Amino acid sequence: MSKKKRAATEPPAEASTSAEGAPHSKEPDSARQPERASTEAPPPAMARSDADSAHDRRIGWALFLGATVLLLATEQPAGFVRDESQYFHAGESYARWFQSFVSSPVQALKDENIVAAFSANREHPAWMKNLYGLSFVLLHEKLGLLRPAAAFRFPAFVFAALILPLLFSLGRRLFGRGPALFAALSFFMVPRQFFEAHLACFDVPVATTWLLVVFCFVEALERPRWWLWTGLSFGLALASKHNAFFIPLSLIPFSLWRGWERSKGKPEARALFLGVNGAFVAMAALYALMAITLGPRMLSTFEAISPQLGLFVLTAAAGTFLCWKLARLDAPTFRAVAPLVSMAVLGPVVLYLHWPYLWHHPVERYGWYLGFHLNHEHYAWFYLGELLRQPPFPLGYVLVKTALTVPTSLFVPMVLGVVWVVVRTLRRQVTALEWVVVANAAMSIIVLSQPNVPHFGGVKHWFPSMPFLAILGAGVVARGAQGLSEWLSSRVPALTERTAFIALCALVSLPALIQSVRVYPYGTSAYSELAGGLPGAATLGMQRQFWANNVTGVLEWVNANARQGERIYFHEVHGGMIQDMQRNGMLRRDVQPIVDGMGCFMGTCPALADMVVYQYHQEFRETEFRTWEAFGTQKPVTGLYVDETPQVVVYRRR
Amino acid sequence: MNLWAETAASLKRWEGLGLVVVALACLAFQLSVPGVTPSEADFQQAAAAIDQDAKPGDVVLLTPWWAERARVFVSEKTPVVGWYGSDAEDFTEHPRIWVLANVKAPRFSWSGFLEVFGPRRTEVGDERRFGPLAVRLYTNGRARAVRFSAREALASAKVYLEGAGGQQPCGWNGRSFRCPNGAEVVTEWHELAWQPHRCIRFFPPGGPTRLVAEFSNVPAADVLRLTTGYIWERFGSRADAPTDFGVEVNGDVQTTPIARGLEKVWRVERPNTAAGTVRAWVQAPDSREVCFELTGFGPEGA
Numbered sequence: 001m002s003k004k005k006r007a008a009t010e011p012p013a014e015a016s017t018s019a020e021g022a023p024h025s026k027e028p029d030s031a032r033q034p035e036r037a038s039t040e041a042p043p044p045a046m047a048r049s050d051a052d053s054a055h056d057r058r059i060g061w062a063l064f065l066g067a068t069v070l071l072l073a074t075e076q077p078a079g080f081v082r083d084e085s086q087y088f089h090a091g092e093s094y095a096r097w098f099q100s101f102v103s104s105p106v107q108a109l110k111d112e113n114i115v116a117a118f119s120a121n122r123e124h125p126a127w128m129k130n131l132y133g134l135s136f137v138l139l140h141e142k143l144g145l146l147r148p149a150a151a152f153r154f155p156a157f158v159f160a161a162l163i164l165p166l167l168f169s170l171g172r173r174l175f176g177r178g179p180a181l182f183a184a185l186s187f188f189m190v191p192r193q194f195f196e197a198h199l200a201c202f203d204v205p206v207a208t209t210w211l212l213v214v215f216c217f218v219e220a221l222e223r224p225r226w227w228l229w230t231g232l233s234f235g236l237a238l239a240s241k242h243n244a245f246f247i248p249l250s251l252i253p254f255s256l257w258r259g260w261e262r263s264k265g266k267p268e269a270r271a272l273f274l275g276v277n278g279a280f281v282a283m284a285a286l287y288a289l290m291a292i293t294l295g296p297r298m299l300s301t302f303e304a305i306s307p308q309l310g311l312f313v314l315t316a317a318a319g320t321f322l323c324w325k326l327a328r329l330d331a332p333t334f335r336a337v338a339p340l341v342s343m344a345v346l347g348p349v350v351l352y353l354h355w356p357y358l359w360h361h362p363v364e365r366y367g368w369y370l371g372f373h374l375n376h377e378h379y380a381w382f383y384l385g386e387l388l389r390q391p392p393f394p395l396g397y398v399l400v401k402t403a404l405t406v407p408t409s410l411f412v413p414m415v416l417g418v419v420w421v422v423v424r425t426l427r428r429q430v431t432a433l434e435w436v437v438v439a440n441a442a443m444s445i446i447v448l449s450q451p452n453v454p455h456f457g458g459v460k461h462w463f464p465s466m467p468f469l470a471i472l473g474a475g476v477v478a479r480g481a482q483g484l485s486e487w488l489s490s491r492v493p494a495l496t497e498r499t500a501f502i503a504l505c506a507l508v509s510l511p512a513l514i515q516s517v518r519v520y521p522y523g524t525s526a527y528s529e530l531a532g533g534l535p536g537a538a539t540l541g542m543q544r545q546f547w548a549n550n551v552t553g554v555l556e557w558v559n560a561n562a563r564q565g566e567r568i569y570f571h572e573v574h575g576g577m578i579q580d581m582q583r584n585g586m587l588r589r590d591v592q593p594i595v596d597g598m599g600c601f602m603g604t605c606p607a608l609a610d611m612v613v614y615q616y617h618q619e620f621r622e623t624e625f626r627t628w629e630a631f632g633t634q635k636p637v638t639g640l641y642v643d644e645t646p647q648v649v650v651y652r653r654r
Numbered sequence: 655m656n657l658w659a660e661t662a663a664s665l666k667r668w669e670g671l672g673l674v675v676v677a678l679a680c681l682a683f684q685l686s687v688p689g690v691t692p693s694e695a696d697f698q699q700a701a702a703a704i705d706q707d708a709k710p711g712d713v714v715l716l717t718p719w720w721a722e723r724a725r726v727f728v729s730e731k732t733p734v735v736g737w738y739g740s741d742a743e744d745f746t747e748h749p750r751i752w753v754l755a756n757v758k759a760p761r762f763s764w765s766g767f768l769e770v771f772g773p774r775r776t777e778v779g780d781e782r783r784f785g786p787l788a789v790r791l792y793t794n795g796r797a798r799a800v801r802f803s804a805r806e807a808l809a810s811a812k813v814y815l816e817g818a819g820g821q822q823p824c825g826w827n828g829r830s831f832r833c834p835n836g837a838e839v840v841t842e843w844h845e846l847a848w849q850p851h852r853c854i855r856f857f858p859p860g861g862p863t864r865l866v867a868e869f870s871n872v873p874a875a876d877v878l879r880l881t882t883g884y885i886w887e888r889f890g891s892r893a894d895a896p897t898d899f900g901v902e903v904n905g906d907v908q909t910t911p912i913a914r915g916l917e918k919v920w921r922v923e924r925p926n927t928a929a930g931t932v933r934a935w936v937q938a939p940d941s942r943e944v945c946f947e948l949t950g951f952g953p954e955g956a
Contacts, residue, residue, distance in 0.1 A: 380887070385738060387848070387917065389887075409673070409680040416669060427658065480673045483666025500670070508673060511680035518687070529680045532760030533687050538720040539761040541738055603886065616722070618738070622845035622886035629843040634734065636726050644690050644756060646722040 056172060060165035063184050067161035070188075071198055075150050075157070077521035078198040079549030085576035087129055087200050088136075088152050090121035095133030097356070111360040118357035122365070123372050124202060126355045127239035131155035132200045149584045152200045159205040160197035163187055163467055166211045170218065171471045174433055175478055178498070182505045183474035187467055189512035190406050192459055195523020202241040203460040209237035210464040213247050213343075214440050218433060220339040221258060227335065231342025235350020242373050243464055246447050248343060250439040254432060259336035269330035276322045276337050280344060283315035302363035316345040379456040380619035385541030387618055392451035398462060399445070404531035404542065405459050406466075407512035410473055411528065413480075417472025418442075420479070441468035458524055458546060477504055522550050522642050534643040545615065548572045550647045553640030554613060555586050557650065561637075562591050562611065569594040569609035571602070571623055606630040610653045616646045627651045683760075689786060690758045694727075696785035701727040703782055703789050704752050708732045713748040717741055717755045717771075718762050724754050724787075737849045742770040744796040746879075746951060751775065751792045758786035795955055801873045802950030804934065805841040805854055808867070813839050816935065817863035835859050839867065844945045846883040847917045853881070853945035858897055858938035866935040874929040875950030878903065880922045882912060888943035889917055897938040901948065904930040912944065 048056065080088075097117035101108040108114075118126060132152045140151035164184040171180030188194050197204050212233040220226035237244035256277065263270040290298050290308065302308040319341045327334040352358050358365050381388045383397060394400075403411060421438045424430040444462035447453070481501035488495050511529065519526045519534070525545045527537035538544050551573055562568060568591050570578065575595050581587040594609050596602060602620070606612045606627040614624050628634045631653045640648040692700075701724070704714060714728055716736030725734050732752070735745070745751055753771070756762065774795030782789045804811070813824040813831040824833035830840030840855050859865055880901050883889075896911035901924065910922050927950065934948055 407680065409677040412676050413673060476669060477673060479666050480670030482670075483663070483668070484670035484674070486663070487667045487670070504670065504673060504677075507677040507681075511677060511684045514681075514684040518684075529683045533683070533690075535687075535690055535718070535720075535756075536760035539718045539759070544720075618848050619887065621848050621850070625843040625845050625850050628850070633730065634725065635728075635730050639723065639726065641723045643687060644692075644723060644759065645720055649722070 056169070056177065059177070059181065060168055063164035063168055063181075064161050067164045067188065067197075068157050071157035071160060072150065072154070074520070075153060075198055076147075077552065078195065078523075079521060079552035080149065080577050080580050081199055081201065081524075081547035081549045082572075082574060082577065083547070084200050084549075085574065085580045086121050087124075087132060087202075088149070088580060089576055091129040091131075091133030091152060091200070092136060093117050093120045093133070094126055094130050095137045098130070098134060099137070109359075114356045114359065118355075122357055122369065124241060125239045125351065125369075126357065127236065128155065128159070128200070128202055128205050130354070147584050149200075149580065153198060156198070156200045156205065159208045162208050163204075163211060166208070166215050167467050167470060170211070170215050170437070170467075171474055173218070174431075174437065174471060175475045178501050178505075179474040179478040180471075182477060182509075183467075183470045186410055186473065186509065186512070187470050189410060189509055189516060190466065191512075191516045191519050191526035192405055192523050193463065193466060194516055195520060195526070196460055196463070198521075201460075203463050206237060206241035206243045207463040207467060209233060209240045210244065210247055210440070211467045213237050213244075214251070214436065214468075217251055217255075217339045218436060220342075221335050224331075224335075227338035227342045228346075230339035231346030232350060234343040234347040235354075238347050238351040239354045242370075243444060243461070246443055247440075248340070250443040251343075251436070252340060253439075254436055255336055255340045258432070259333055262332040262336050263330065266330055266333065269326065269333040272322050272326040272329065273333050273337055276319055276326065276341060279315050279318045279322065280341075283311060286311055299363060299367050304362075308363075312348070320345060376454050378454050380617075381456045381546075382541060382543040382618040383455075388455060391453075393453075393455045395449060395451060397455055398449040401459055402445070402462070404527055404537060404540075406528055407515055408529040409508040409511050410470075411530070413473035413476035413508065414469040416476040417469070417474075420476060421472065437468045437471050441465050441472060456546065458543070477501070477508060480504060519642065522553065522640075522647065524549065525642050525645070525647060534645050538645045543617070544645055545617070545647050548577065548615060550640055550642075551577075551613060551615065552581075552586065553642075554638060554648050554650050555581065557638050558591070558611070558613065559588050562588065564590055565592055566611055567592045567594055567609045568611040568613060569600075569605045570613050571605070572596075572615040572617070572620065573613075602626075606651075612651045614649045614651065616649055624649065624651075686758075687760075690756065690760070692723075692756065692785045692787045696787050697724060697727040700724070700754060700782075700784040700787045700789050701729065703784070704732060704754070705729045707791070708752065709750065711748055712750045712752060713745055714752045714754050715740065715745070715771075717753060717767055718759050721754070721756045721759065728754070735850075740849075741767055745794055746796060746798050747800055747949070749794055749797040750778075751794050753788075753790045753792060755788045755790070756786050757783075757788045798877065798951035798954050800949060801875050801952050802869075802878075802932075802948075804867065804869060804932075804946070804948035805852060807869055807872075808839070808841055808854060810869075812868040812870075814866050814868075815859055815863055816866050817861075821866075833859075833865070837865065839865070842945075844885045846881075846885065846919045846945070849919060851881065851919075851945065851947065853947045855885075855945050856882075856934075856936050857944060858936040858942050860938065860941050862937065864900075864935040864937040866933055869932045869934075869948075872903075872927075872930060872932045873950060875927050876925065876953050877951045878924040878927040878932070879949050879951065880910065880924075880934075880946060881919060881949070882910070882944060882946035883919045884912065884917070885943040885945055887917070889915055893939040895939045897936060897942050897944055899944070899946065900933070900935045900937075902931075902933040902935075903927045 094117060097108060121129065132155055135154045136148060136151045139146045139154055140148050146154065164187065167184040167187055168180045171183040213230060216226055216230040216233050220230045234247060237247060259273045263273045298308065323334060323338050323341050352362055378390055418438060421430055421434050444465040448462045478501055481504045482497050485495055485497040485500040515526065524547050525534055527534045531537040531540060534544060551570065558568065570593055573595055578593045578595060582589050594605055596605065600608055602623045603626040607630040612627045614627060631651050633654055636649045637652045638650045639646055712732050714732050714734045716722065716724055716734060719736040719738055719740050722736060728734050775792040776795065778791045778793055809826065815822040815833055815835060822834045824831040824839060830838050832838055837857050837859060838855060841852065842855055844851055844853055856865060882899050894914060896913050899910045899912055901908050908924060910920060912920055934946060936944055
């Protein structure tokens, strides 16, 4: 059935819930969506000519390259967070293994050599750390182009920069070019997101790969072969961070609904569609049955040749075969279901293949990885005057924290964007793409809001929601500009819709930009206008830093004032960070650093030192008071005070 | 145009206007933030003003509580205090309080501050301003004369372990007591529920044995206040049982069970205690980290 025919014959509800976007449509938007009055619908995505598409591609490349260069140019001040130094170390270890694989592959493939290289930070899959390590070898060791930290971080810049063109492309389908461009740019105007885009960690990369999966999924509903990219990108998402486990939850309903719709009146296609679903449902049921009957033996006997693995292989084969038949019978139904099958089959395959640590003992080691995250410890976290240490955590934590950290001029449109989709749903005008965006905006937030989920780490754990919220926010800005233009254009003829949109974008961006510039590189300390900025957040009793990167703020003073060989306790900083600071020229090599675990821990360390670099956290104050005791003074010699709030305080023995 | 379309068109306009208002408010806020930051000269002048008129026993209270940068500048002869909730503290040991406020800080208001700080305090002289900093002096109507301080009297105390086998004395080494079980009893800085306390380290030895500090010739007091709690995050322990903290005045015992698992400063007051011997003791089924202050006060307002 051609799109034109469908648009002409389908009832209004169907037309308004279609997921097709303009890029691949020949007919104008008005023909596809006859129900939409210009005032009722979001700004319609414009049908694109080849020239338009080429222009969009250029914009996408410009966004990507511009963002990469920006991140590279602003990298140096960004301090190393506690986890990052571990990932540097792990990445370097993995890269050495790849080097050994090139020189002696048989030897490298032995399990003991894989374990020796990949045991470092086995809590996370290896994909990004592989890239960090290989980038370090290439850009620092071989080519000498970048300092060590920048070389490690370069793949993180690339992944963060990818968010912009992906956001642009997805937003373009929904709201047109201008709002899409604003959505892309606004992602980097959130100070915490911009800061963490610099880090060789996983929170931004998993946001990128999540967005990539959704982008591919949306494309795959209409275009051939994109089911393959959906599966592969899901594999990359799984290989980036465990957040990706939740991606299918936000896509399955759309896929099933669309498959059901597309197979209407086609009994054979419907039967195959149900067969594909039945295969995976049966697999899930059999696994559940195994888990109940075998208990822990299910995992302990899960081997390369075992019924457990056989079940997966058989289901994957059955699903693939049925999909293949469906593709030959009815392309629209196939496109609805193929992305999910591809994700189910290729996701685990990519995860396994990319991570050498799993190669010899996949189930046991994967089980350890899952177990680590299912039983993750809870770190103390200051929230509205209360020190959260154990679950249950407040249900509203994620929403409150988001409201208090995302610049308010960007947060308000995001909220209105969600409300707008709800209203359009009630009006039965919503498009499937709008709901895909809302579902993915909500998924991480809903998952992380569960009271038993660890709540440390600021907002980074639900970063995958933020690109989708940016799209919804951009739609609201576009609609608001349209409203202002319609209202005022009779009085101010120069205020066209385009002018109003540009002006409104500039206006809502400006406060966010000012905040971003002022708080950088102390991104983990950023708070929005709603909080009253960082000082207001401190008054509210909010955690005002974490991850230890703010220590860079006093290193210049330490380097200038420390005596030769002075014993300095770097509170909350670990040995790996010290090494990284020294090898990147940020800390003098002649000082004697003392860190936790080097014969002391927290409160007992100040007594061993002549200088204490203390990180002000509510939960660590005992360390500061032990410093008073050890040094006989309560008077710091200097400190890092961001917007007057103490972050890092330096004491010196009298 | 149907009703919905009209409403939607109107909503778009209001959305646009709303975004303009929000953005302008945010812009105004961002432009105001640099005004929060006092210059070094502001701090130096404020510190000099305090230093010039400060008397022994005075305290400097920071408000907002996190405005700690002042510590770098204020003379050490006057203690500087500020913690979450410190606006509401009595500061019983301090007859005068210097309030050092950053009045430009977001969410700060004098009226909000005075609502909790103001009762039974009287402002002395005029406020002095140094950039965004304001200095005000208050007499503290909640202050009381200190007649006894266990931490000051520690060196003259008798400290011992008390169990089924009788007393095992702890020896004074000029700075602290060393007990037969290796424990040290000493006055030092510790955190109780995120607040700094100069208190006596007093770790219960575990089991039925008590650690005891006995003070003789303690003067009569209008109020004898015990301040205690678990140090830092040592409130968790294996046994569910609380730590019992006893204060005996001439044999009349009052026991405070310090519940396990709570980050809290325990303050227990005992009115009109007679002069004589005061025994403070602590006992818990397993090892805990506790410290305490025991202070005898005269009448309020002294």
